[in-house]
Amino acid sequence: RTLLGGLVSPGQHPMTWGTFMILGIPLGSWLSAWSRGTLEWWVPEGWELARRFCGGLFMGIGGTVAGGCNIGNSLTGVSIFSLNSLVATASILLGVTLAVRAFSSRDRVCPARAT
Known part of the structure; x- marks a missing residue:
């Protein structure tokens, strides 16, 4: 596979x-x-490289634990009321919210807020 x-x-x-x-x-x-x-x-420097690596690692672990990706869980699974997909989607939303708050600060513009 x-x-x-x-x-x-x-x-x-x-x-x-x-x-x-x-x-x-x-x-x-x-x-x-x-x-x-x-x-x-080009290769990102220092902490940025480590942050991107950890982000990819956590996405891989999350996709494995959740039994699929965000599209499979949020669009397909939620539409058929799969409990696994509902929990996975809620966890994805919580994780994104926490990550945005953790990595955004008043002196640095967060892409999600830049409108």
């Missing part, structure tokens, strides 16, 4: 739509930027 699982498990084929999506998104992004002449490689 995953790229790594397909490589190490003898009955699974590694080339699924998910494999092509994992490979195609970065490749397509690179080709688009290259064709427009805007290709630039």
